[in-house]
Amino acid sequence: MWVKTIVMLALYFVPYVLMVTGVGAGNLWLFFGLWFLMGMGMSGIGTAVMHDANHGTYSPDKKVNNFISHILEIIGGYTVTWKIQHNVLHHTYTNVAGLDEDIDSIILLRFSPRQPRYWFHRYQYIYAWFFYMIMTLFWMTAKDYLQVVRYKQHDLLIKQKVSLKQALLRITVYKLFYYAYILVLPILFAGQPWYFVVMGFLLMHFTAGLFLSCIFQPSHVVEESAFASPLQMDGKRHMEDTWAVHEVANTTDFAPHNHILSWFIGGLNYQIEHHLFPGICHVHYTKIAPIVQSVAEDYGLPYHVQPTFLQALRKHAEMLKMLGRE
Template sequence: MKKDEWHIVRFASRGNNSFIESAKAAVQDYFSPNNISVYANREMWIKTIVMLSLYFVPYTLMVVGLGAGNVWLYLGLWLLTGLGVTGIGASIMHDANHGSFSPKKGINDMIGHILEIIGGYAPTWKIQHNVLHHTYTNVTGLDEDIDSIKFLRFSPNQPRHWYHRYQHMYAWGFYMLMTLFWMTAKDYLQVLRYKSHGLLSKQKVTLKQAMFRISLFKVIYYGYILVLPLIFSGMPWYWVLAGFFLMHFTAGLLLACIFQPAHVMSSSGYATPDADRKMKDSWAVHEMENTTNYAPRSRVLSWCIGGLNYQIEHHLFSGICHVHYRKLAPIVKQQAAAFNIPYQVQPTFIRALWEHARMLKKLGRK
């Protein structure tokens, strides 16, 4: 198999009058007659301003010395920046890098590159998330959201070791390290791996360009996020580092808690391709069997986490801005029922986290 074909898995044909075609038609019937754009509306633009402010305002106040002499206020500002990282990641750059923020590619690209400002790198994110995760959800060896470090077993198709028996207790600690690892080493490791598999060129970037840009963005990121507070905040270096780690621990844990209950659940199918690399179901049915919504009645939670409690709608219609998912959910649920396809929902966020923890425990056992 050629290096640029390593990841190809063929899903079953969706057939005529399929679930996804019917769902697309029903969703279109919501937007077109009501003259509603599938892209960002005023609510989305307001949220963008709020989430950016949640990150940059506390940071600015901290750098100019607002928290100097008051450790709790100072750490509180860092905590708010962690919430800002979460909001930017889940609510702003996520839509933009899916192309669902605006019908104009230039606007999507500009907003999507906010990821570089908070320490990441958009091309590698797009490969991991848009290409691999959204296409091969929960397929071991292809979906890097479940192919994590060896201490975490997210699929029954992965090797099990003795320490996985305790992963439902220690996984949360690794979740806290997620963004810190991402902003430090993950992008470098990914770009080398994606180059070897022929995926990097699809983002129209060479390895040399990617390595240079990643390095440049990391220098800028660590320059403003650590060096400026060390110089101007008026706080000792150890409190600056404590705040920096607090920000990342907060963002890492929250982002993991947002995404993990959507897929690593006991209700997930975890289907694998056969010897000919073919799946038994169509792509849309596979997504339905490996995705779970949660807390559909909580409009506050949905607003805060970029509508990602509606993961089913997001996976089926990632080109639609998340502010519309709440209205699309009943439509998709009705279509799923008509085709006798599971539509998996946990009633609350807490319940979803509990079920995710139970799944971690289950995966740690024989």
Template sequence: MLAVFFVPLILINIGAVGGPWLLFALYITSGIGMAGIGMGIMHDANHGSYSKNQKVNKYLGYTMNLIGANATVWKIQHNVLHHTYTNIEGADDDINAPFFLRFSPHAKKNGLHRFQYLYIWFFYGMSTVSWVTTKDFIRLGRYRKIGFLNKKNEFRNELIKIIGWKLLYYSYALIIPLFIVPLPPWIIILAFLSMHFVTGLLISIIFQVAHIMPSTEFPLPDEEGVIEGDWFAHQLATTTNFAPKSRLFSWLIGGLNYQIEHHLLPNICHVHYKKISGIVADTALEYGIPYNTKRTFAGAIMDHIGVLRKLGKM
């Protein structure tokens, strides 16, 4: 996946591109690699589960920074807020959406939401453009306000790192190609955006169909801020697996079709999820806890669309 991402960009940066079709093909290929890094390398590494050696996890986690985002911000957003408060409105940052999207039945509704199942694909595709430009800065400031990054100089140091990594990313992903590639700037920028559109669409769909589904719940805390039930049952109630029999698909997306196993055991590498899944499913059955799964990825997408339509009408 690192090669799928970097080799096309290297070819672009050394001037091996003369026409727009090849430029788009290379950028789109790089976008597939970027999604692969996000799902199959960075994700495990930043959970501390890619390797038993934490230094390996630390340095492979920096692949997140190499593709324009920030590992520290992602760990707070994903490892802490999403994994701890899955599908809880106002706490799970994965379902906290801008006003034109509604991912929870408890979120405020407006007239635009009726059409979100139609236009959401554009915003899924453009999500990583926002991510590598503004989102990390916005989240860094917000997380500081709610109690993270409060050690001496921690916020300042992380802000400097974010700026430095993003300058590096934009240098080789866009700025150098603008000088090297003998094509109009608008074509190069459009090709760059096509790379991100592929990445954003792939990553958004994979993660969203795991939680925004007809079978998943969106629990609310009581007056004292307590969620009913235990954390493990909560993960099973708010998460769905999909396409569990497809080995190739599972490899391509870093085992994230086994989202239940990942949420229950995030410190275990994704290569073990398939074997673990049988144990988890049998245990859930034994205790009468739902084990949500969809046979195919296409079926999961259709169910996700159905939920988006329902959320737009509720």
């Protein structure tokens, strides 16, 4: 994990340092190439470093996990809202419309058969990829503010031991720091016109947003997923299946033999194992996966896996098309 952390941080910060010191000032291809590498580094930090730390699995030491988790603020996010959306809502209510914010997106995107369908969803398999590209850009600008207000209304900030006022202040300070170093400094020192810097910044986010979306979406939004709705009993909503069965039924692995991809994306191609064992570091998923698959088969449970990354993307695209028509 330490080696991986150094590699991912270097992939993000080395191109940045080269850029603000004037490397690439006379070569636009090199200049934009540095921004592209930063986008890949940003993805790697998110999937292979920060993700484990915020799950408490980066290290046995809680202080180390807490320290590493705040790398998210360095790349423009906010740890508190991420933990609520991902650890609390997504991992508890996977693919449950109205509770899992990973599928409750903008109205233009329909990720579940439980969500309303409109005429424009017929074309979402074409335009969804654009919204995937701007995912991190929206996240680093408005999403954290919108989420923290919503989470306050649902009393989700209490367990994070932060008030709405504190959260808003911290988000603002983090965002000011982020935009100061990621935009202002390159504009001042990169040796390129401001509009090329802005274009490079957008390229970085388009790269990270598209790559991250292509990692997470094929793991849940595919035809094999169950998309179960909670049952109403005694005036309360209950899951139809037990939590573990629900997670297996709504999650898909992909490219289990692609060790390079698995290393770079923090084992998130083993999404079933991650959802069943979110308290275990991703470096162990390759050994856990055969055991999980064997037990699932013993109990007659589905174990969805796509052999390659491209096949997983194709299945997701087919699901987007299906959701736009049915």
